[in-house]
Amino acid sequence: MVHEKFLLSLFLVTSLLSGTTIAKTEFLAAFCSSGQNYTKTSLFQTNLETALAIDTTEIDYGFYNFSGGRNSDRVDVIGLCRGDVNRGACRSCLDDSGENLRRRCPDQKEAIGWADECMIRYSNRSISHMNQTFPAIFMFNLKNASDPTLFNKVVRGLLDNLRAKAAAGGSKLKYATGHTNSTRSSEKIFGLVQCTPDLSPAQCTDCLNRAFQVLPQCCDGKIGGRVLGPSCNFRYETNRFYDQTTLPDAPAPAPAPQAATPPPRADAPPPSDGPITSPPVSSTSVGGLPPPPPPQGGGGNRNLVLFGLSTVMAALSAILIF
Template sequence: MASFVCGVLFLLIIISQGNAQYNSVICDNKIGNYEVNSTYQTNLDILLSNLTSNTENNYGFYNFSYGQNGDKVNAIGLCRGDVKQDDCRSCLNDSRGNLTHICPIQKEAISYQDRCMLRYSNGSIFGLMETSPWLYLSKEINATNVKQFNEAVGNLLRNLTGIAASGDSRTKYAAGNETAPNFETIYGLVQCTPDLSEKDCNDCLVGAIAEIPSCCDGKTSGGVIRPSCNIRYENYRFYDAPAPSL
């Protein structure tokens, strides 16, 4: 499922089929636009073209800058923690093309895909917790016992939050599963951009978990995707690497 939107704070995607993937681009107008063929556009093109050129990077986090003063561009690329190196680069390269096509003049834009996130900005973005624009994911299927299901989801994501937040400067990621009512297994994943401090990562994830009632209360699938962190849960294993129960 693909979508794009300009100048808004959030976007809701309803996933109606199992194993569905999301692909969303958000063009942000709050810091203005650049002129075609300007120095800023040249810097942006150079930065995005070379973002994944570091072949020694096998942990899926890229953060680079290019240019000076008002024409400086900052970019962050983050792949889901279980995504292999080649798939990571492929996802970021796809995102790069989507961003420059859908947001041809915006100085700030972000792409959310199932396997990766890519954002760029004229402003400071490194080491700073950013909560918007955000993306909600939800499935049109209700859990059998909403209260107990919500409790199981919350417990799982909170446990994973502590693991992810304590990660190092290369990876802040955790995935796992927990048994819900009626012996149904819930699979969860949480992740931060690893340039965040442990506290900021924890705060970002806790804030995202608190959004679950707004996006996907009682649903068997849900997620909150932010520039600095993301959470997601499903009733099937949607990540590749096996993870033990907590």
């Protein structure tokens, strides 16, 4: 059953000028919490500036995690880059996104922003090792599949396989990509799933399961779609949208212990992008979206936006869901 906060949506439409190029560190969406604010020149602001001054060496397999300060001046920051993004591009995305987020949320102590290649969030409370599914956004390609019912089953089967691979990843990377045949033999569907690696395998699995439950609402029969949340995300397309050649080197495996059943490696290498088989998947029955609530305070992009992102995601709609 989908949590009701994960389904509430706001439906405000904005159009971008055709032909406008979007910088890769521009946000797809951002959210500013209206809970607690800070003042300029406060210790919280100093701690936040320190936390967002990210050094390349602090990025471990596309993941950045910082915690500092005490009590009301505590700052927790989590940054996550898409698993195929190299370290230099990851730092650039996180740096720009941190600056953009502070500009959009100038005095809020909790905020999150999603760019195409990275996500960054900060809070005055502990957010590490926490499985959070909202706020989140979903996006979809406006084009419909020729056989929506069969296409939906193939997509769900692909994502289920990738979910298992990502959840089995180690404490440095929980990320998986793969492809399978579409409803037409000449067409493939490419998928990507990822969790923040501070989650346990069970937390990663649960986070992705909750995200997948939004599929009937966001992407029914669409040839492309994605959900981006604080702790996990997924995307699928009929064109490959990730760069398989820039995956980081896998950590060296630890020597196998002398035991009848050796435990799993702590940091397993990321799964390869080989073809996978999509098993039959039972249909998921989820109720329709409730009427959108009235706008609330807190700033950020609490809206539906029409994006011209790329040739792959050429016609997308994004909805912030809670």
